[in-house]
Amino acid sequence: MAAMLALSLSAATGGALAAPVSDPPRPLPSGAELTVRPGDRVTISTSATVDADTRNGVRVVSGAFVTAGTLRREDRLVSAIMTVACTAASGPYEVRFRSPVGEENPSGIDRLWGSVRVAPADETERVECARRVSELPLESQEEHWPGDAPWPQTPWDVRTVRAGGTITATDNSHMAGDGEVKLSSPAFTQSVVMRGSKKVDATVRIRCEVQPGVYTVHWNEKGKPAKEWARYRVTEAAPGCQDPAIAPQAVAARKATPWLVGSVAALSVMGGAGYVLLRRRRKASH
Structure with missing residues (x-):
């Protein structure tokens, strides 16, 4: 009985001392x-x-x-x-x-x-x-627009995307031209260039290992300072999520370039040396 009374008092005290919910x-x-x-x-x-x-x-x-x-x-x-x-x-x-x-x-x-x-x-x-x-937290600046509205409507139009998934970004202001803007964000698998004739957009992929949370997209336009342009919320990736290989042909080309350049240079030197040697032999024969 005493133990039950002690537990009751403890629960009552804990409730009284708990931080009040606003x-x-x-x-x-x-x-x-x-x-x-x-x-x-x-x-x-x-x-x-x-x-x-x-x-x-x-x-x-x-x-x-x-x-x-x-x-x-x-x-x-x-x-x-x-x-x-x-x-x-x-x-x-x-x-x-x-x-x-x-x-x-x-x-x-x-x-x-x-x-x-x-x-x-x-x-x-x-x-x-x-x-x-x-003690009140700051009011959230997030906005939640309908899913059928192009993203982002404003810098605080926070859409949700799963890690490993994709989301399409569209310039609703029509201020940028084809190829003039690159979008970057810590959660992207890679930066992307916005393309289009009447309006520009780009589809970005989120890395599988990204932690859930809100991330910022930076707008990088040629000749102008970078700016915070959009935000999105990442949720946990699906089991077995794997990022696709990023531009494998470009990677192979970059790896092959030093060998190719060296080979071309070597062939040029060898060709030059052979040409000089051939001329010397012709002069000696005359």
């Missing part, structure tokens, strides 16, 4: 007012195909938030998560959509989505709020 974000529907407390997280989710105000990259701003949120693609939706500032005074705050960073102009997006009402909080609650908010 509450899930609270949804804010269009046109609604949501009552929140300092430190609460708020989420907005809406269709990505309704209008230009609800597209990927649109900012979600409010005087109640620590920082502006960003609508990011989640298949056919866009969503954003924001945190209510620990210093936010009690009262109502508008929540508005604004143009993506770099697209701000007088005729840009400025749309009222809804509002939040911050409940009163004392100093003790605000101090605790600051501690909790400081």
Whole structure:
């Protein structure tokens, strides 16, 4: 009985001391007012195909938030998560959509989505709020576009590919020409050159032994600095996965080249020496 009581107390204590899991974000529907407390997280989710105000990259701003949120693609939706500032005074705050960073102009997006009402909080609650908010992980920048959309739509359009598999990269901006860009990444079996007439693309293969995780693709264009262009997630390879031999003819040619060059040079020297010797013999005979 005593042992069972001790186990019960131990379990209760362990549960009390365990790090609290942050509450899930609270949804804010269009046109609604949501009552929140300092430190609460708020989420907005809406269709990505309704209008230009609800597209990927649109900012979600409010005087109640620590920082502006960003609508990011989640298949056919866009969503954003924001945190209510620990210093936010009690009262109502508008929540508005604004143009993506770099697209701000007088005729840009400025749309009222809804509002939040911050409940009163004392100093003790605000101090605790600051501690909790400081422990929150950074919001992910990943976007997840529909599988039928060419990849990548943006540098954070993260598609999933199995180690040993292939994925096709397409330049949706139509800024590069045939053969002008080489794509490189630590998980590729080899760098590839983008080809095409109207638009360029390239199919890349992922190495079998690559560890699961997110990898970056670098865009290497002639005469310009390299840039981070895309990201993809690699999952574990299938059993028995083997990388194909990389350009075996080119490898053989590279191995044969030193011998071939040496042989040609030797033949040239021998031919030259024979020619000189032949001329000497002809002069002696005359």
